[in-house]
Amino acid sequence: MRCYRYGDHAVVLAAQGPPSLACQQRLWTLAERVRTWPQVEDVVPGMNNLTLICRPLRMAFDELTHRLRAAWMDAEAEALSGREVDIPVDYGGEHGPDLEEVARLTGLTAGEVVSRHAGGDYVVFFLGFLPGFAYLGGLDPRLHVPRRATPRLSVPAGSVGIGGAQTGIYPLAAPGGWQLIGRTCEVLFDPTRTPPTLLAPGDRVRFRIASVRP
Amino acid sequence: MSRGAPVVEVLRAGLLSSVQDRGRFGWRHLGIVQSGALDALALELGNRLVGNAPTAAAIEITLGPARFRFTGATRVALTGGLFAAKLDDRPFSSGWSIPVPAGAVLSLPAASAGMRGYLCVSGGVAVPRVLGSRSTDLAAGFGGWQGRALRDGDALPLGAPAWAAGIHAPAFGVRLPENACGSCPQTAEAEPLTVRVMPGPEYGALPRATRRRWWTQTWRLSADSNRMGYRLTGAELDRGGQASLPSHAVVPGTIQVPPDGRPIILMNDAQTTGGYPRIGVVIAADLWRLAQLRLKAPVRFVPVTVAAAWAACWAERHYLRRIDAALRLAGLPGEPHDDSNG
Numbered sequence: 001m002r003c004y005r006y007g008d009h010a011v012v013l014a015a016q017g018p019p020s021l022a023c024q025q026r027l028w029t030l031a032e033r034v035r036t037w038p039q040v041e042d043v044v045p046g047m048n049n050l051t052l053i054c055r056p057l058r059m060a061f062d063e064l065t066h067r068l069r070a071a072w073m074d075a076e077a078e079a080l081s082g083r084e085v086d087i088p089v090d091y092g093g094e095h096g097p098d099l100e101e102v103a104r105l106t107g108l109t110a111g112e113v114v115s116r117h118a119g120g121d122y123v124v125f126f127l128g129f130l131p132g133f134a135y136l137g138g139l140d141p142r143l144h145v146p147r148r149a150t151p152r153l154s155v156p157a158g159s160v161g162i163g164g165a166q167t168g169i170y171p172l173a174a175p176g177g178w179q180l181i182g183r184t185c186e187v188l189f190d191p192t193r194t195p196p197t198l199l200a201p202g203d204r205v206r207f208r209i210a211s212v213r214p
Numbered sequence: 215m216s217r218g219a220p221v222v223e224v225l226r227a228g229l230l231s232s233v234q235d236r237g238r239f240g241w242r243h244l245g246i247v248q249s250g251a252l253d254a255l256a257l258e259l260g261n262r263l264v265g266n267a268p269t270a271a272a273i274e275i276t277l278g279p280a281r282f283r284f285t286g287a288t289r290v291a292l293t294g295g296l297f298a299a300k301l302d303d304r305p306f307s308s309g310w311s312i313p314v315p316a317g318a319v320l321s322l323p324a325a326s327a328g329m330r331g332y333l334c335v336s337g338g339v340a341v342p343r344v345l346g347s348r349s350t351d352l353a354a355g356f357g358g359w360q361g362r363a364l365r366d367g368d369a370l371p372l373g374a375p376a377w378a379a380g381i382h383a384p385a386f387g388v389r390l391p392e393n394a395c396g397s398c399p400q401t402a403e404a405e406p407l408t409v410r411v412m413p414g415p416e417y418g419a420l421p422r423a424t425r426r427r428w429w430t431q432t433w434r435l436s437a438d439s440n441r442m443g444y445r446l447t448g449a450e451l452d453r454g455g456q457a458s459l460p461s462h463a464v465v466p467g468t469i470q471v472p473p474d475g476r477p478i479i480l481m482n483d484a485q486t487t488g489g490y491p492r493i494g495v496v497i498a499a500d501l502w503r504l505a506q507l508r509l510k511a512p513v514r515f516v517p518v519t520v521a522a523a524w525a526a527c528w529a530e531r532h533y534l535r536r537i538d539a540a541l542r543l544a545g546l547p548g549e550p551h552d553d554s555n556g
Contacts (some may be wrong), residue, residue, distance in 0.1 A: 007414070007467060012462065044487070048460045053465055128245050128486045129245060133245060135461065170244075191345055
């Protein structure tokens, strides 16, 4: 683990070694703890790291990193498990226009792609890219497929896709290059709701098959 | 004329106008971006000039021209870029605070210097707070006025002025902050703007020649720069084969080097996480100067320590405190206070 300064009002704690669920769990626990520190404005987990964004002129770097290191050591014991979130997905058809392409790329049938995707246990490692967009760990390696050669100009909100070793759900209509295999009617982001996002770091996600269309 | 609560009518929104306050904080871990005024110092100054709390929302105007009408008597200030504006037929320039009769029309020509103006109105733009802020998140489509850029014909609600007695006080002006956009380069031929940067976490991992080039080269602001990011044009930077990093949080001011070697400076609407090497971070006290740089104008970067970054931040606070003191001497509120909607 190392701590380093990032600009004039942020500090990063970066864990060493390859990313793992255990390490990420420690980071979520740490995030919850440091969020209440008076000089801290925002706490953002990334992959294997945690960034503290501080109020201007409130960050005494040495003192902050000292406390952060101590809190990191302390966070080892307990691990945040998160909520379990069930996401119904309509696979294939107009909701998943790339399902056949994913089947072709993986050498599986469309049905096998769906059952492997819905059979996985996923964990929200962190959020970014768009409000409510979760970086999920746990995609079956057999389902790793390259992104589309030509990104779509607009992917509908709720689209479930695969890009490389990642699977995820588009919370908003946005341009995107992932292979779309389905869509959920769950609302991933609603700024008027508390909390505003369906998923948070540490949540465990299961995709449930609502329907499968060719 | 409306008989309800006073509003500001957008007669001409121009290139890009939106409602912005200081920004949205505390939600980055859910992927929710900061947003907020790109020239935060101008917003703070403008709010003071009309007796608002520093957190009140204003209209951020990109370049202009733009035109607004006020349905009730109020007080307005224009800060940020330099505009030879007119209130009906009276000249009204940046850095001035002026009483406005009901029905008056404020016309802004295109900025003569700088890139963004802030129209601050007594009581602030009273759109609902969403996730603690009135700023517009243009990409996600929420906050501000209906989650979008302003259009001709919009009518924005105004809050009740905390400084009701001061609305009719005579017009006055203040000195703009040092190095304000009057001294910013306006054309491609001008002397470059100097922006102070703290070397970033991946700075040391880049090849020496790349680091030297970064500091010695005069860069230009590319035409495809926006509130999300400023793209720089110049000789491309060789990353030395450095691969992408594990995703990490990014903050406004971060200078990223993507694989094409063309640096991007993240601005307020940038996404919350990224994975490109961070060559540097523009210090907080210089972000507003950068926000006023015109497209295609030249800019260069100088390295500074955190001590220098904080000293610059203190200098800004000191400037605002002097403004506060001057306002108090003139019998105006002159310091941050609570207002019902701020």
